[in-house]
Amino acid sequence: MKTWQTKDDGSSRSSVLRFPDWKSWRKMSAGALLGLCIIGGLLLFSAQGCLSFSQQERPRRVSAPTAATAPTTTQATTQATTATKAANTISVKAGGDFQKALNAARPGDTIVLQAGASYTGSFRLPYKPGTSIDADWITIRTSAPDSSLPPAGTRVTPAFAPVMPKILTVGRGEPAIHTEARAHHYRFLGVEVGRTTPQGVVYDLIQLGDPSGAQDTLDKVPHHFIFDRCYIHGDMDGELKRGIALNSGDTEIINSHISEFHVKGQEAQALCGWNGPGPYRIENNYIEAAGENVMFGGATGGLAAQGLIPSDIVIRRNHFKKLLEWRGRWTVKNLLELKNARRVEVSGNVFDGCWADAQAGYAILFTPRPNDSGPSAVVEDVEFTNNIVRNVAGGVHIAGRDSLFSDPHSPRGRRIKIINNLFDMGADWLGGDGCFLKIGEGADDITVEHNTILQLGNIAKAWGPPGKNLVFRNNLSRHNEYGFHGDSVGTGTPALKTYFPGSIFTGNLMTKEPGAQGNVETLYPAGNFFPETLDKVGFVNLRAGDYKLQAASRYKRATKNGRDVGCDFDALIAATK
Numbered sequence: 275m276k277t278w279q280t281k282d283d284g285s286s287r288s289s290v291l292r293f294p295d296w297k298s299w300r301k302m303s304a305g306a307l308l309g310l311c312i313i314g315g316l317l318l319f320s321a322q323g324c325l326s327f328s329q330q331e332r333p334r335r336v337s338a339p340t341a342a343t344a345p346t347t348t349q350a351t352t353q354a355t356t357a358t359k360a361a362n363t364i365s366v367k368a369g370g371d372f373q374k375a376l377n378a379a380r381p382g383d384t385i386v387l388q389a390g391a392s393y394t395g396s397f398r399l400p401y402k403p404g405t406s407i408d409a410d411w412i413t414i415r416t417s418a419p420d421s422s423l424p425p426a427g428t429r430v431t432p433a434f435a436p437v438m439p440k441i442l443t444v445g446r447g448e449p450a451i452h453t454e455a456r457a458h459h460y461r462f463l464g465v466e467v468g469r470t471t472p473q474g475v476v477y478d479l480i481q482l483g484d485p486s487g488a489q490d491t492l493d494k495v496p497h498h499f500i501f502d503r504c505y506i507h508g509d510m511d512g513e514l515k516r517g518i519a520l521n522s523g524d525t526e527i528i529n530s531h532i533s534e535f536h537v538k539g540q541e542a543q544a545l546c547g548w549n550g551p552g553p554y555r556i557e558n559n560y561i562e563a564a565g566e567n568v569m570f571g572g573a574t575g576g577l578a579a580q581g582l583i584p585s586d587i588v589i590r591r592n593h594f595k596k597l598l599e600w601r602g603r604w605t606v607k608n609l610l611e612l613k614n615a616r617r618v619e620v621s622g623n624v625f626d627g628c629w630a631d632a633q634a635g636y637a638i639l640f641t642p643r644p645n646d647s648g649p650s651a652v653v654e655d656v657e658f659t660n661n662i663v664r665n666v667a668g669g670v671h672i673a674g675r676d677s678l679f680s681d682p683h684s685p686r687g688r689r690i691k692i693i694n695n696l697f698d699m700g701a702d703w704l705g706g707d708g709c710f711l712k713i714g715e716g717a718d719d720i721t722v723e724h725n726t727i728l729q730l731g732n733i734a735k736a737w738g739p740p741g742k743n744l745v746f747r748n749n750l751s752r753h754n755e756y757g758f759h760g761d762s763v764g765t766g767t768p769a770l771k772t773y774f775p776g777s778i779f780t781g782n783l784m785t786k787e788p789g790a791q792g793n794v795e796t797l798y799p800a801g802n803f804f805p806e807t808l809d810k811v812g813f814v815n816l817r818a819g820d821y822k823l824q825a826a827s828r829y830k831r832a833t834k835n836g837r838d839v840g841c842d843f844d845a846l847i848a849a850t851k
Contacts, residue, residue: 365417366393372441373397381410381459387439389418394470396448397441399496401456406498410459423464423503429529429558430464430503438466438505445474452481453496453522455489461500472512479506479514483521483550490576495550497523501530508534515540517563520547520584521575526555533562536604541565541572541632548614548647549575553586560593564604565632567594571613571647578614578648585616589623591850596627606631609666613643614651620658622849628666630705635667636712642686645678656690660849664698667706669729674716674741688718696841697727698819707731710751714738714761714773720745726821726840727751728808733784736773737761744774748781748833750840752808755789757797766797783829783839785811803829803839 361382364375368391375385376397381404387393404410416423418437424430443450450467469476483489483496499522508514517532532544544563545556547570561567570584594609609625612618628637638658644651663669674687697710708731713720715738723745727733733751736759746758758779760769770777780801785808786794795804805811812827814820822843823830829839 367391376400376414379412381405381412384413384415386415386417387441387465389416389422389437389439392440392442392470394442394444395450396443397451399451399453399457399460401454401458401496404459406458410498411461412459413461413463414465415462416464418464424529426502427529427558428503429560430505430531431560432505432507432531432533434464434503435466435505438464440466440468442468442470443474443476443479444470445476447475447477449476449478449481452478453483455484455494455496457496459498461502462504463502464504466505466507468507469509469512469514472509474512476514478516478519479508480518481521482519482525483523485519485521485549485573485575487574487576487579489521489549490580492523492551492577495521495523495577497525499524500526500528502526502528504530506530506532508536510534513537513542515542516546517544518546520545520554520570521550522547523551524553525550526557527559528555528557529559531560533560535562536564536600538603538605540605541607542604543567543569546570546572547584548573549577549582550584551577551582552584553588554584555588555590556592557588557590558592560595562595562597564596564600565607566611567596567609569608569611569613570615570618571643571651572611573646574648578651581648581650583614583616583648583650583652587615587618589618589620591622592624594623594625596629598627601629601631607633608639609637609663611639611641612653612656613639613641614647614653615656616652616654618656620656621660622851623661624850625661625663626665628668628704630667635704635706636669636671637663637666638670640687640690641671641673641676643676643678644681644686645676651676652686652688653690654686654688658690658692659694660846661695662698662846662850663695665700665702665704666697667699667704667708668712668731669697669699669710669727671712672717672720673714674718674739677715677738685716685718687715688720690717690719691721692723692725693721694724694841694845695726696821696843696846697725697729698821699727699729701730703730707735709733709735711735712737713744714741717741719743721747722749723747724837724841725749725751726843728821730754732756732759734758734769735761736769738773740773740775742774742776744770744777744779746777746779746782748835748837748839750783750811750829751785752787753784753790753794753804754787757784757790757794766794767799770799781833781839783811803832 363384365386366375368388372393422437517535535542535544542565544561545568629635640653642653710727710729711734757765759765760773763772783803812824814822823838
């Protein structure tokens with residue numbers, strides 16, 4: 275994850291100064307502790323007084339790793355293993371008291387649950403005083419040996435359920451797992467989480483942090499959680515609103531299978547966070563949900579209402595999926611939606627299946643929503659790179675502002691890059707408009723570059739107040755009837771001048787598929803390419819979906835940077851392995 279410099283221009287940085295990062299919090303806490311100990315020593319002339327305070331001290335938070343420094347799967351596994359070598363192991367046999375084990379466990383302990391056994395209840399992860407270092411990890415794992423699970427870094431599937439203990443809720447609106455305020459350093463390895471019956475009413479199957487107004491200061495936020503090679507699921511025929519509520523800090527969901535989250539008449543998510551600071555790492559998972567597979571924002575809670583923005587989010591090498599058999603049965607919206615998020619890397623993912631239902635069927639939404647996500651909500655510093663988006667009714671929707679908010683003029687959607695992706699949107703309109711990019715409401719600093727796009731509708735639809743610094747360069751797409759179109763002004767240069775004055779629009783290939791005007795090249799700035807059909811482009815095998823350019827294609831290395839027009843498929847394939 276790259277680090278962006280945010281200007282102090284009255285924008286989002288100033289809105290969250292009240293919420294220092296973990297590193298700053300730690301420094302403040304350490305300084306406060308030292309001062310109190312000195313004062314206590316001077317007043318009481320007793321070393322014991324300062325020692326007693328230290329024993330009761332809340333755990334200091336360590337520096338939260340940024341997305342660039344978050345531990346890899348191997349590192350996380352090694353850390354937890356190293357931490358528990360000299361610690362206790364608590365075995366909970368089938369029918370045993372898992373909550374009692376959680377209450378008794380000390381930092382560094384391992385709780386072993388019997389493979390195949392069911393543990394029913396709403397289990398609370400207690401706060402344990404500690405130092406917030408690697409030795410604090412409490413590991414909850416299967417009794418089956420590591421060799422019975424996929425190797426570290428490998429995604430698990432439901433086929434491994436027989437070697438997993440089952441942590442289940444009976445419903446009654448209660449999660450299977452939830453956290454106490456300030457709880458920290460819990461790692462789950464090779465466990466299944468579900469409910470006892472499809473009829474059980476559950477809102478959050480796993481609840482990390484408090485979504486409500488009660489979590490209103492950073493010191494209350496639970497932090498440091500890992501779910502590694504876990505099977506977290508609803509039921510094929512039942513309604514279940516959410517898999518994991520991510521209102522925590524320093525959380526990793528890795529190598530797991532998260533599926534069957536769907537509701538009729540409401541939004542359901544596999545993963546959703548709105549009242550926690552991050553960082554979050556969501557990597558190498560299968561993620562399935564009807565409403566939004568992954569979403570940040572959408573509600574407030576105590577922190578977001580004061581200006582907190584979920585930040586430093588890595589979403590990498592996941593398979594996002596909506597099942598076509600859900601069509602007409604469950605309420606469907608988007609595959610990924612950011613309503614309130616900062617510094618987000620979305621790379622190496624496969625996004626598969628999205629159709630018009632409760633919304634128009636756009637797969638990816640970068641749309642700041644302060645009207646429901648807190649007054650400081652922004653979507654900024656986002657990189658969407660090396661992803662495959664397929665079988666969707668619409669591509670990407672980017673908005674600069676929220677027209678529903680009382681202050682619609684403040685800049686909120688900005689510094690977003692969509693680079694080196696394949697949008698193979700399919701041959702079925704799926705009830706949508708088939709448009710690749712819906713962009714407007716003053717979105718600033720948007721870069722769309724080196725994408726290969728096979729869409730049925732427009733290249734883009736622009737609307738609302740103008741945005742600044744659009745770069746649309748070296749993309750390969752169909753033009754179709756309207757191409758890059760601006761509301762009420764038409765196609766090409768008029769749309770660009772009206773909605774993105776001063777934009778860079780060059781090196782793009784737009785095929786004159788049926789419906790395009792014969793003189794379509796006259797509608798755009800110079801420096802773009804207009805072959806008659808996709809067959810004229812020179813793909814390796816268009817019919818088989820191999821969209822690499824042949825060596826003989828005239829568009830091979832035809833851009834000013836010496837690269838192919840469209841996507842670099844070698845980089846894409848390497849990222850999505």
